[in-house]
Amino acid sequence: MxxxxxxxxxxxxxxxxxxxxxxxxxxxxxxxxxxxxxxxxxxxxxxxxxxxxxxxxxxxxxxxxxxxxxxxxxxxxxxxxxxxxxxxxxxxxxxxxxxxxxxxxxxxxxxxxxxxxxxxxxxxxxxxxxxxxxxxxxxxxxxxxxxxxxxxxxxxxxxxxxxxxxxxxxAEASSASKAADISSGWLSSGTGLRIGGQRGSGLKMKAAKRSAARTGRIKGVKRL
CATH class of the missing domain: 1.10.1760.20 (Arp2/3 complex 21 kDa subunit ARPC3)
Known part of the structure; x- marks a missing residue:
């Protein structure tokens, strides 16, 4: 117990x-x-x-x-x-x-x-x-x-x-806030490292293109 x-x-x-x-x-x-x-x-x-x-x-x-x-x-x-x-x-x-x-x-x-x-x-x-x-x-x-x-x-x-x-x-509220902190930290750590405005935006554009290409391939496989 x-x-x-x-x-x-x-x-x-x-x-x-x-x-x-x-x-x-x-x-x-x-x-x-x-x-x-x-x-x-x-x-x-x-x-x-x-x-x-x-x-x-x-x-x-x-x-x-x-x-x-x-x-x-x-x-x-x-x-x-x-x-x-x-x-x-x-x-x-x-x-x-x-x-x-x-x-x-x-x-x-x-x-x-x-x-x-x-x-x-x-x-x-x-x-x-x-x-x-x-x-x-x-x-x-x-x-x-x-x-x-x-x-x-x-x-x-x-x-x-x-x-x-x-x-x-x-306890549930505490665990939810911890989960939110972890998820926000995870997202912020993978969005561009803040090296510079243009460089960061370039990395974001490349990431978006790669994500779109992967999404298209996944959808194609599902349609087959």
């Missing part, structure tokens, strides 16, 4: 985790907790692609595993978010822009259901049976509902910031 992607992803993930732990987790909503971290990973993955999405998901999940008050084995949520980030990155279009909001909303619902099922499945493998006591059906419904309601405010903003950081208009 490029440096600007790493910096942006790190900032967004840390902010999302702080808001989720300090605000959303304290709302005591019935069922699951709105997963702001998951939505952030989805937004980045749908702009950066599946490889970067998996890396961002792994880093975000590992940070959530280690941040208090985590009560599960380290690496559990990192595995879940890396799989979700990879899968979400597969729908990235060639232009990096989605034409409709339907696809992202479907991705949000599928990711909310998939992450809950995968988290519960990994927990069952390591002996955590909390999902059975809470009720997996209620967790699935509430997770999909909360994430779907929160997604229109989070995913578009994350995708906009990701595209803005990728475009980097300052």
């Amino acid at each position: 490029r440096l600007n992607r790493v910096l942006l992803a790190t900032t967004l993930v840390v902010v999302a985790l702080v808001v989720q732990v300090s605000v959303l987790a304290r709302l005591h909503l019935p069922g699951a907790v709105p997963d702001l971290l998951l939505l952030t990973v989805l937004g980045l993955a749908m702009v950066y692609g599946h490889t970067s999405g998996a890396l961002v998901g792994f880093g975000a999940g590992l940070l959530a595993d280690l941040a208090p008050p985590a009560d599960h084995a380290a690496g559990r949520y990192a595995l879940v978010l890396s799989v979700i980030g990879y899968a979400a990155g597969l729908i990235k279009p060639e232009t990096g822009r989605l034409k409709s909001a339907t696809a992202p909303m479907l991705v949000v619902v599928a990711s909310a259901l998939g992450s809950t099922l995968l988290y519960a499945g990994v927990g069952a493998l390591v002996g955590d049976t909390t999902a059975r006591h809470v009720g997996l059906g209620g967790l699935l419904f509430s997770a999909a509902l909360y994430d779907l309601l929160l997604a229109p405010f989070v995913v578009p903003a994350v995708m906009f910031l990701a595209r803005r950081a990728d475009n980097d208009p300052l």
Whole structure:
């Protein structure tokens, strides 16, 4: 991943985790907790692609595993978010822009259901049976509902910031000015060396005649 992607992803993930732990987790909503971290990973993955999405998901999940008050084995949520980030990155279009909001909303619902099922499945493998006591059906419904309601405010903003950081208009302007300087220097170095007015004009006339002769030969070949 490029440096600007790493910096942006790190900032967004840390902010999302702080808001989720300090605000959303304290709302005591019935069922699951709105997963702001998951939505952030989805937004980045749908702009950066599946490889970067998996890396961002792994880093975000590992940070959530280690941040208090985590009560599960380290690496559990990192595995879940890396799989979700990879899968979400597969729908990235060639232009990096989605034409409709339907696809992202479907991705949000599928990711909310998939992450809950995968988290519960990994927990069952390591002996955590909390999902059975809470009720997996209620967790699935509430997770999909909360994430779907929160997604229109989070995913578009994350995708906009990701595209803005990728475009980097300052860098593009700088590279364009450098290209203009190089091209102008190249043109000025081949137009006559400023030895004298008549001599320079004579060289320009000869160059023009040679160019016209070459153009005629090229056109003749094309016509054949």
